[in-house]
Amino acid sequence: MHEQDLRELIAAVSAGRVSRRTFAHRMIGLGLTVPFASQLLAHAGFAQSPAPIDYKPTRAGGGGALRTLFWQAPTALNPHFAVGAKDAEAAGIFYEPLAA
Numbered sequence: 001m002h003e004q005d006l007r008e009l010i011a012a013v014s015a016g017r018v019s020r021r022t023f024a025h026r027m028i029g030l031g032l033t034v035p036f037a038s039q040l041l042a043h044a045g046f047a048q049s050p051a052p053i054d055y056k057p058t059r060a061g062g063g064g065a066l067r068t069l070f071w072q073a074p075t076a077l078n079p080h081f082a083v084g085a086k087d088a089e090a091a092g093i094f095y096e097p098l099a100a
Contacts, residue, residue: 006040076091077090077091
């Protein structure tokens, strides 16, 4: 893919003819990573996330920080340095959404 082809693809994303997801898949097909593809779009001004929505809970206690209770606190959130099930489970809560 030449530079002009890439510019045309970015223009197609801006015009709405190609989705950002399709753009990312094409970049992956070229051997680039998704963060790099999103940086290309961000540099062109098309990868901004939508404005945040003000969340208003429908019942008492809704919204806010999610708190979990473990029988023993983890020592590290890095799964490579996990020394037991407590560390692996805590790392899973953090890393599984990132991997998904």
